[in-house]
Amino acid sequence: MSRRPPTTAFAVSLAVLLAAAAVVPAPIAAAPGTANATESATAADPPVSGEPRIVAALPDPATPDDRGEFVAVAAPAGTELSLADGEETVSFVAPGGAVAVVTDPSAASNLTDLPVVAPGLDLANGGETVTLRVVGGDGDAAGNGVVADRLSYDRSREGALLERRDGAWSWWPRALPQRNVTTHGPANATLFVLPDSPDRPILTLESADERILLAGYVVSSERVADELVAARERGVAVSVLVEDSPVGGFPRRSARVLDRLVDAGVSVRVVGDPHSFHHPKYAVVDDAALVMTENWKPAGTGGKKSRGWGVVARSPAVAADLAATFETDASLPETASWETYRVGRSFVRTESANGSYPSRIAPEALRVDRVAVLRAPDNAESAVVARLDAAERRIDVLQPTVEADGPFVRALKRAADRGVRVRLLLGSAWYDEEENRALAERLNEWADRTGSPLSVRLARPGDRYGAIHAKGVVADDTALVGSLNWNRHSARENREVVLALSDPAAAAYFREAFAADWRASGRGAEPKPGLVAAAALAVVVGLAALRRLEFEK
Numbered sequence: 031m032s033r034r035p036p037t038t039a040f041a042v043s044l045a046v047l048l049a050a051a052a053v054v055p056a057p058i059a060a061a062p063g064t065a066n067a068t069e070s071a072t073a074a075d076p077p078v079s080g081e082p083r084i085v086a087a088l089p090d091p092a093t094p095d096d097r098g099e100f101v102a103v104a105a106p107a108g109t110e111l112s113l114a115d116g117e118e119t120v121s122f123v124a125p126g127g128a129v130a131v132v133t134d135p136s137a138a139s140n141l142t143d144l145p146v147v148a149p150g151l152d153l154a155n156g157g158e159t160v161t162l163r164v165v166g167g168d169g170d171a172a173g174n175g176v177v178a179d180r181l182s183y184d185r186s187r188e189g190a191l192l193e194r195r196d197g198a199w200s201w202w203p204r205a206l207p208q209r210n211v212t213t214h215g216p217a218n219a220t221l222f223v224l225p226d227s228p229d230r231p232i233l234t235l236e237s238a239d240e241r242i243l244l245a246g247y248v249v250s251s252e253r254v255a256d257e258l259v260a261a262r263e264r265g266v267a268v269s270v271l272v273e274d275s276p277v278g279g280f281p282r283r284s285a286r287v288l289d290r291l292v293d294a295g296v297s298v299r300v301v302g303d304p305h306s307f308h309h310p311k312y313a314v315v316d317d318a319a320l321v322m323t324e325n326w327k328p329a330g331t332g333g334k335k336s337r338g339w340g341v342v343a344r345s346p347a348v349a350a351d352l353a354a355t356f357e358t359d360a361s362l363p364e365t366a367s368w369e370t371y372r373v374g375r376s377f378v379r380t381e382s383a384n385g386s387y388p389s390r391i392a393p394e395a396l397r398v399d400r401v402a403v404l405r406a407p408d409n410a411e412s413a414v415v416a417r418l419d420a421a422e423r424r425i426d427v428l429q430p431t432v433e434a435d436g437p438f439v440r441a442l443k444r445a446a447d448r449g450v451r452v453r454l455l456l457g458s459a460w461y462d463e464e465e466n467r468a469l470a471e472r473l474n475e476w477a478d479r480t481g482s483p484l485s486v487r488l489a490r491p492g493d494r495y496g497a498i499h500a501k502g503v504v505a506d507d508t509a510l511v512g513s514l515n516w517n518r519h520s521a522r523e524n525r526e527v528v529l530a531l532s533d534p535a536a537a538a539y540f541r542e543a544f545a546a547d548w549r550a551s552g553r554g555a556e557p558k559p560g561l562v563a564a565a566a567l568a569v570v571v572g573l574a575a576l577r578r579l580e581f582e583k
Contacts, residue, residue, distance in 0.1 A: 203304030228333030302364030
């Protein structure tokens with residue numbers, strides 16, 4: 031299965047290309063009807079427990095002639111049911127619990143652990159509506175059956191299961207295990223920001239005695255490569271995972287780095303399907319876990335451009351957790367060795383950042399109460415939204431861009447509606463500025479209109495950093511640090527990794543870092559052009575009064 035980059039307007043596509051991070055969402059299979067799985071809406075409430083319902087479907091199992099496709103149905107034992115797609119109808123008596131209604135029982139037995147019932151429907155990959163009816167029950171005087179549930183999709187996804195999770199329908203790669211949020215006990219941790227502390231990632235890699243598992247979108251830093259080669263030479267087992275189709279093409283600089291790593295005996299693999307993009311930035315180093323918002327390249331970990339956040343958690347449990355994710359992605363069917371992948375490939379020339387910035391924010395070592403591992407597409411969206419919905423006092427968010435009508439911004443507005451102070455600092459790079467400014471104006475106008483304590487600013491980096499690339503959140507006493515961009519594509523299609531640090535001191539560290547960037551960014555979005563003259567007049571007339579204003583820290 032070949033992957034196509036999500037489509038969007040040219041300006042946004044260019045922004046994505048240059049930022050190499052915030053991928054704009056593409057349409058996910060829609061399922062209008064009783065169970066609606068469109069991108070912008072959640073599913074209708076599923077039937078109450080005990081009522082017949084459709085729970086999943088596998089329209090395209092990636093087998094010859096789609097052998098093994100099925101619809102999974104749950105119903106009480108003895109219920110007479112029918113499934114119809116407008117062309118054919120199959121009837122059966124529910125044995126109780128969930129079953130797979132299949133056309134080919136022998137093929138389906140290799141694709142699902144559910145008991146199978148035959149015959150089933152031939153599902154169309156190009157779109158289908160499946161209706162579940164209860165036959166002979168109350169209200170079925172005509173004997174045609176009473177509609178109990180309905181599922182529709184516009185197109186299937188090869189090898190993906192369409193399933194109902196948390197009241198909504200979504201596609202999930204059948205071969206990819208789903209993991210819940212995992213929470214671990216106290217851990218010693220070092221918190222840092224970039225570009226202030228580019229030595230932190232390097233020192234972590236340098237400390238390896240036994241293993242380094244390094245996962246990223248791209249790896250193009252020669253300094254990082256130096257440490258990986260040195261580790262391999264002293265007997266450390268070193269493995270690297272990168273994305274196989276970066277937006278804009280595979281960088282020539284990264285190809286040279288990966289060639290060098292393979293020549294030194296490092297295992298390098300490139301991740302393909304089922305992830306749309308392999309986008310995390312983490313490393314497992316012995317029993318420590320390094321998780322960042324930044325890429326393994328000069329602009330990111332090299333400290334040459336991007337504002338980023340990072341944490342090193344010295345916890346065998348967290349390290350083992352991330353190692354399991356690494357091994358899963360390394361063993362996916364569409365993941366290939368670098369040696370195989372690079373044959374016949376062409377690579378693109380890219381610019382390398384070379385900025386220089388002072389170190390204003392020092393790293394801090396502390397004991398963190400709890401560390402939770404969040405992953406996309408598994409659980410990060412729901413976990414982050416739940417954290418925002420639970421906030422009682424304040425939320426600070428640092429993001430390059432956000433999806434205006436996405437689940438995260440809606441959660442911010444809900445928080446502000448209930449009185450939580452919300453601050454959102456967005457990137458101001460030229461490829462993001464126009465869109466971010468328009469969004470800042472809309473959200474600030476909404477806050478003024480509703481009297482909600484929400485404010486949005488565009489970053490003014492000055493000499494502090496080159497551009498916002500961090501994806502950071504501080505909600506009350508929890509800090510979230512990782513690769514998750516605030517759009518549905520990142521949350522639902524990409525591999526992303528986030529650490530949630532539940533600890534007042536950790537939250538205070540990142541909140542202070544945020545506050546410094548917030549203060550440096552002034553009062554937010556610049557006034558609309560039509561308001562400039564009035565604002566200038568107000569400055570002249572009321573200069574003395576303006577001098578007494580206290581600006582929010």
